[in-house]
Amino acid sequence: MSTPEVLRYAAFTSRPDGGNPAGIVLDAAGLDAATMQRIAAEVDEAETAFLTGTTADGAHTVRYFSPIAEVPFCGHATVATAVALAERGRVADDGAVRFDTPVGVVAIAVTRDDDGIRASFTSIEPSVRELDDADLDAIFDLLGLTRDDLDPELPPRLANTGNTHPVIVLRDHETFDGFTFDPDAVRALLDDRGWPATITVAHRAASDRFHARNLFPVGRITEDPATGSAAASFGAYLRALGAVAVPSTVVIEQGGHVGRPGELTVEIPESGGITVSGYAVRMP
Structure with missing residues (x-):
């Protein structure tokens, strides 16, 4: 064939x-x-x-x-x-x-x-639940972070709108920009925990705007430039925490750390699935 x-x-x-x-x-x-x-x-x-x-x-x-x-x-x-x-x-x-x-x-x-x-x-109907302390500690160990780096208003969770995404929000933009990681160690953790997609690390830039890095080592990729399923899960996470008034629209900027900046628009209704939108264009 x-x-x-x-x-x-x-x-x-x-x-x-x-x-x-x-x-x-x-x-x-x-x-x-x-x-x-x-x-x-x-x-x-x-x-x-x-x-x-x-x-x-x-x-x-x-x-x-x-x-x-x-x-x-x-x-x-x-x-x-x-x-x-x-x-x-x-x-x-x-x-x-x-x-x-x-x-x-x-x-x-x-x-x-x-x-x-x-x-x-x-998305399909979301689910959001606690992130186990052991899982959070394992992620922090890989990223060289501590609990003091967390945004106190946005605690870690596991969010799912089709894929399970650990979600961690950092308080300081410098910490968000500067953390590094071993891709092989991140891949081993994802596989060990049965998480099929990315680890979302975010920073709140404004009430309706976030920056995100999604860790996803596969092949030559270490960070995903723009992750639609993670954006939907992040919208569900914000709603579950009461971190935004609903209905609400937020924008996620992602990809700058890997040279492919993108923008995802996330619409968060009072209930039900999360809507994520963006352009797409054919590559040469």
């Missing part, structure tokens, strides 16, 4: 050199899991999305693979794939499209403006 066309799009940016690159295979109906894993490893972006068919009610079935494993959900690849479909006239006139993912059906809205094509996905 010949290898299908693999597209590359950058999500949460309107520039090909910004945001988070994703691989996309729009015709993956004939591919088995081993072949999808091989292609994702060859693409070597954080995730590659594979459209494997459609359901009886018209949703696209989607699977996501990092270079090393299948993951339950990927926000930036979802945004990128929706934009790629829209560019090819494969989204309804009202901009609505649905992806049937391993974590459930995700609704997406596609819009156009002078800056390009923008996609918004609404």
